[in-house]
Amino acid sequence: MKDVLEDVEGWVERGDHVAIATVVAVQRSAPRPPGAKMAVNDRGEVSGAVSGGCVEGAVVEIAEQVLSGSEPQLVHFGIADSDAWDVGLPCGGEIDVFVERYEP
Amino acid sequence: MSLQSEFAHAERAALVTVVSGEHLGKKLLVRADGRSEGTLGNEEMDARGSAAGEELMWAEHSELRDELFVDVTYPPPRLMVFGAVDYAAALCRMARAAGWRPFVIDPRGRFATPERFPDAEEVVVAWPEQAFARLGGIDRATYIAVLTHDPKLDDAALEIAVRSDSPYIGAMGSRRAQANRRERLIERGLTDEDLARIAAPIGLDLGGLTSEETALSIMAEVVAVRNGRHGGRLSEARGGRIHEVGA
Numbered sequence: 001m002k003d004v005l006e007d008v009e010g011w012v013e014r015g016d017h018v019a020i021a022t023v024v025a026v027q028r029s030a031p032r033p034p035g036a037k038m039a040v041n042d043r044g045e046v047s048g049a050v051s052g053g054c055v056e057g058a059v060v061e062i063a064e065q066v067l068s069g070s071e072p073q074l075v076h077f078g079i080a081d082s083d084a085w086d087v088g089l090p091c092g093g094e095i096d097v098f099v100e101r102y103e104p
Numbered sequence: 105m106s107l108q109s110e111f112a113h114a115e116r117a118a119l120v121t122v123v124s125g126e127h128l129g130k131k132l133l134v135r136a137d138g139r140s141e142g143t144l145g146n147e148e149m150d151a152r153g154s155a156a157g158e159e160l161m162w163a164e165h166s167e168l169r170d171e172l173f174v175d176v177t178y179p180p181p182r183l184m185v186f187g188a189v190d191y192a193a194a195l196c197r198m199a200r201a202a203g204w205r206p207f208v209i210d211p212r213g214r215f216a217t218p219e220r221f222p223d224a225e226e227v228v229v230a231w232p233e234q235a236f237a238r239l240g241g242i243d244r245a246t247y248i249a250v251l252t253h254d255p256k257l258d259d260a261a262l263e264i265a266v267r268s269d270s271p272y273i274g275a276m277g278s279r280r281a282q283a284n285r286r287e288r289l290i291e292r293g294l295t296d297e298d299l300a301r302i303a304a305p306i307g308l309d310l311g312g313l314t315s316e317e318t319a320l321s322i323m324a325e326v327v328a329v330r331n332g333r334h335g336g337r338l339s340e341a342r343g344g345r346i347h348e349v350g351a
Contacts, residue, residue: 005112020108024123024166024173035166035175072129098123098173103106 004037004048008102016041018102019063023050023095024074030093039102042067050097051077062099072100107133107142111177116245118157119175120144123168134158144172162244180205181245183326185224186232186261187252188215191276194319195249196223202323209235209261210252232261242268247326249306250275259288266298272329274306274322308335 011018023036031052038048038056040063050059055077062073078094108131111119116136122128127145134140134157144153149172156169161176168174183199185192188210199206200223210216213229221227228235236242248265250273252258258275262285265273277285282304289299307321308328328335 009109009112022173022175025168033166034168034173072123074123096168098121100121100129103108 004039007047008039011039011041011045012102012104016043017067018042018104019066019099020102021050021059021063021097021099024098025096027094030095032095038063040064040067051095055095055097059097059099066099066101072098074098107131110141111175114177116161116178117176118161119177120153120157121173121175122149122171123173124171132157134161136161164245178245181247181330182207182225182239184209184236184239184242184246184248186210186248186250186257187254187276188212188217188220188227189251189253190315191251191318191322193221193223194315195251195322196221198316198319198323199223199326202327204247204323204326207239209239211257232257232264236264236268242270244269244271246270247272247330248274249322249326251306253277255285255288258285259292262289262302263292263294266294266301272326273302274325275302275304276306277304279305303329 008018019040021038023032023034025034032050036050038046038050038059040046040060046060049056062075066072075097076094077097107119111117111133118134120132120134122130122144127149130144132140132142132144132150132153134154138158140154144150153172156172156174160167160174161178164176164178166175180203183204183206185195185206185208188208192208196206196208205225206223208216208221208224208227209230209232211229211231216227216229218227228238230238242265248270250258250261262273262275286299303325306325307318308324310317310321312318312321324335
């Protein structure tokens with residue numbers, strides 16, 4: 001977690017706006033525990049991860065909404081039959097991710 | 105500095121965030137000394153957040169409690185090794201490899217040198233009482249291994265250790281040495297309850313002989329205790345989780 005926050009500090013120093021996504025809850029088998037973080041800046045750069053790569057794409061989109069002014073969001077990712085590869089977790093777990101702005 | 109930024113720089117702290125409902129996004133930072141800053145929206149939530157923060161920063165896992173997400177940060181656990189003996193050097197190596205912070209303590213300056221313990225965060229030449237004071241006391245994330253083989257030193261360290269918050273106190277020695285130690289410690293005023301906190305003989309039953317194998321057995325026990333496990337073989341365990349997600 002510390003290494004993500006180090007990246008964030010670097011981004012903030014050069015004036016970027018940053019959104020942080022944090023895993024707040026997991027059910028069954030999930031790759032990253034509560035507290036795992038992913039940061040996204042307004043240049044589109046990403047650091048860290050909230051899963052094993054399954055839902056990061058979707059989280060970036062939400063982070064971008066938050067960066068352009070929307071409220072913090074709590075998002076649930078489960079196993080979605082039709083788009084399991086897009087926003088589901090192939091491992092069979094479910095995770096809740098909270099996405100908010102990082103205030104320097 | 106924002107609460108998020110202060111949290112990012114803290115050694116041990118909890119950052120509580122409202123993740124749903126009326127006060128969405130509000131934060132409360134709880135510091136290691138129990139003091140807090142910020143507000144979650146009202147006194148009831150602050151009280152709840154503050155109690156959860158204080159509990160979980162020491163339990164060392166982040167958790168969602170109703171609408172409050174309690175995120176925690178904490179330093180690597182400390183392993184205080186008493187006795188600047190050969191086993192101690194191997195134990196420091198093993199602890200370091202596992203991501204822990206080992207310290208070596210021994211008043212015998214001839215043995216307690218940084219050169220002999222390159223993996224130790226610090227080598228403290230002092231009696232247990234002064235050494236603990238110098239290292240900031242024994243908190244709930246401080247594990248203790250007593251390896252001196254010298255009754256005076258062992259007893260002095262154990263006496264302080266059992267009166268502390270340490271979750272693990274291991275002591276090396278044969279079963280016969282344990283029996284003698286038990287008698288001495290009872291004479292010094294320790295109770296059966298105190299003595300029950302001492303893991304002796306130290307380590308898991310790996311049957312190892314070398315310093316390295318012995319160190320592995322001690323480190324394995326320490327990790328098992330930290331995770332609330334007994335340390336048996338997973339292949340012989342009946343179900344249950346291999347590890348706790350988020351622990």
